[in-house]
Amino acid sequence: MKVLKSIRTVCVALLVVVMSSCDSWLDLKPIDKVLEDQLYETEEGFKQALTGVYVELNQGTLYGGDLMFRMVEILAQRYNLGSIGSYKEWVAYNYGDDDVKKSIDGLWQKMYSLIMNCNKLLENADLRKEVFTGDNYNIIYGEALALRAMLHFDLLRLFGPVYKTNPEGLSICYNKKFAYQGSNILPASKVIDNVLEDLKQAEQLLVKDPVITEGPRNSAASDGVNDLRLRTYRLNYYAVQALMARVYLYAGRNEDALSMARKLVEIQSKWYPFADYNSLMESGNKSKDRVFSTEVLAGIYVKDRADIHTTYFSSEQAGTNYLHPRKNYVNANLFAEETQDYRFQSCWRTASNENEGGYDFIKYEEIAKPTQAGETEYFYAVFMSLIRLSEVYYIAAECEPVLADKYEWLNKMRERRGLSALTVVSDEDFMKRLRMEYLREFMGEGQIFFMYKRLYAHLFSDENGNDANAYEAREERYVLPLPSGEIANR
Numbered sequence: 455m456k457v458l459k460s461i462r463t464v465c466v467a468l469l470v471v472v473m474s475s476c477d478s479w480l481d482l483k484p485i486d487k488v489l490e491d492q493l494y495e496t497e498e499g500f501k502q503a504l505t506g507v508y509v510e511l512n513q514g515t516l517y518g519g520d521l522m523f524r525m526v527e528i529l530a531q532r533y534n535l536g537s538i539g540s541y542k543e544w545v546a547y548n549y550g551d552d553d554v555k556k557s558i559d560g561l562w563q564k565m566y567s568l569i570m571n572c573n574k575l576l577e578n579a580d581l582r583k584e585v586f587t588g589d590n591y592n593i594i595y596g597e598a599l600a601l602r603a604m605l606h607f608d609l610l611r612l613f614g615p616v617y618k619t620n621p622e623g624l625s626i627c628y629n630k631k632f633a634y635q636g637s638n639i640l641p642a643s644k645v646i647d648n649v650l651e652d653l654k655q656a657e658q659l660l661v662k663d664p665v666i667t668e669g670p671r672n673s674a675a676s677d678g679v680n681d682l683r684l685r686t687y688r689l690n691y692y693a694v695q696a697l698m699a700r701v702y703l704y705a706g707r708n709e710d711a712l713s714m715a716r717k718l719v720e721i722q723s724k725w726y727p728f729a730d731y732n733s734l735m736e737s738g739n740k741s742k743d744r745v746f747s748t749e750v751l752a753g754i755y756v757k758d759r760a761d762i763h764t765t766y767f768s769s770e771q772a773g774t775n776y777l778h779p780r781k782n783y784v785n786a787n788l789f790a791e792e793t794q795d796y797r798f799q800s801c802w803r804t805a806s807n808e809n810e811g812g813y814d815f816i817k818y819e820e821i822a823k824p825t826q827a828g829e830t831e832y833f834y835a836v837f838m839s840l841i842r843l844s845e846v847y848y849i850a851a852e853c854e855p856v857l858a859d860k861y862e863w864l865n866k867m868r869e870r871r872g873l874s875a876l877t878v879v880s881d882e883d884f885m886k887r888l889r890m891e892y893l894r895e896f897m898g899e900g901q902i903f904f905m906y907k908r909l910y911a912h913l914f915s916d917e918n919g920n921d922a923n924a925y926e927a928r929e930e931r932y933v934l935p936l937p938s939g940e941i942a943n944r
Contacts, residue, residue, distance in 0.1 A: 779919030
């Protein structure tokens with residue numbers, strides 16, 4: 455079987471970019487494909503091509519919207535949407551709706567288009583190793599492999615079967631070549647194997663990543679040169695390891711996931727300090743770091759992130775896009791009266807329009823710019839997380855074989871969020887507590903739907919922000935259908 459006709463017709467023009475200015479090097483624009491050959495004649499050209507892939511990740515149809523705070527969060531029943539436009543079809547898991555199908559088709563095509571761009575870069579890098587200096591071949595190649603792996607993995611999490619119950623079910627293809635013809639559709643387990651193969655190779659190639667010796671370096675080069683800085687915006691060495699832990703957990707390889715999580719915890723204090731009280735909550739701080747940026751291993755640059763808040767999360771401007779949980783869910787259910795939680799105090803605000811909802815989600819609210827002359831915008835004002843250290847702790851907690859150790863890992867994060875330690879009770883109690891920590895921690899970050907799918911768990915009434923109903927775990931809810939042109943090939 456060959457992968458989908460739609461993949462053959464997807465735009466495969468390479469996304470390349472140029473810097474628009476020295477102080478805004480991530481504000482990039484496409485170049486015509488006719489420059490492709492010239493692009494790959496220099497190391498700087500490869501850097502631009504790689505940055506082009508990253509830039510595309512922040513589109514609203516991808517991680518700048520649907521895969522972050524919109525589509526996948528709606529599928530996880532995070533918002534009380536009632537009969538709002540096409541959202542009501544997502545809430546009802548009506549994948550047969552015309553608008554929903556259009557969104558699914560577009561998501562599929564865009565992600566495979568970016569995979570093909572990664573493959574084009576990889577193929578050219580193999581042909582032109584001589585243009586690279588120092589360790590840059592390995593770093594650029596490793597990042598491209600990691601991007602390819604991440605995109606395939608998220609396609610699997612969306613379109614593949616529930617892995618816990620059917621790991622050998624047919625899922626998606628794994629495309630390793632820049633070509634118009636597709637590759638075979640694989641069982642989910644084989645996709646996992648390919649994802650891990652790419653990530654392991656990426657990890658090996660990134661052993662001299664600047665992040666290891668210099669940390670995230672969350673500021674641009676003083677001369678504006680694209681020198682592989684801003685490592686938090688990249689799939690760097692540590693982000694690759696975190697992705698491996700996430701993949702191992704999804705595949706039920708708990709021992710491997712725990713081992714990888716432990717590696718990351720060892721370096722946490724050196725480069726990824728926990729967000730402190732002042733940065734999150736101090737009333738006099740007008741530039742609150744609500745995305746917990748110091749704990750982020752990899753993220754995306756979203757120049758107009760403040761518009762996300764005003765468009766989707768502000769009750770003052772509530773309209774057809776307004777995303778909010780049901781009234782009283784946030785304080786009474788989500789935080790269960792633990793309103794001293796830093797995440798409650800920093801990321802939620804009583805709605806100005808009480809008729810719209812009890813609380814507004816303010817994680818992505820506009821951040822005031824520095825007042826000192828010459829200071830640039832806080833990097834976390836245009837930043838959204840792809841993977842954070844807190845998830846690594848939760849992975850370790852879930853994978854520990856001893857119940858007391860599970861609670862210990864969970865309590866370490868609770869203490870960092872201003873909460874008291876939990877008492878060891880039972881495996882059932884632990885899993886419920888863990889799910890609630892995910893719900894609190896990753897609101898608006900696109901991980902909750904995948905958590906429920908991985909666990910093949912019911913979405914209980916006290917856990918969903920939509921209504922007071924329970925949503926039974928069902929294959930047809932957790933598996934997005936392939937685009938219409940692909941179904942016959944399955």
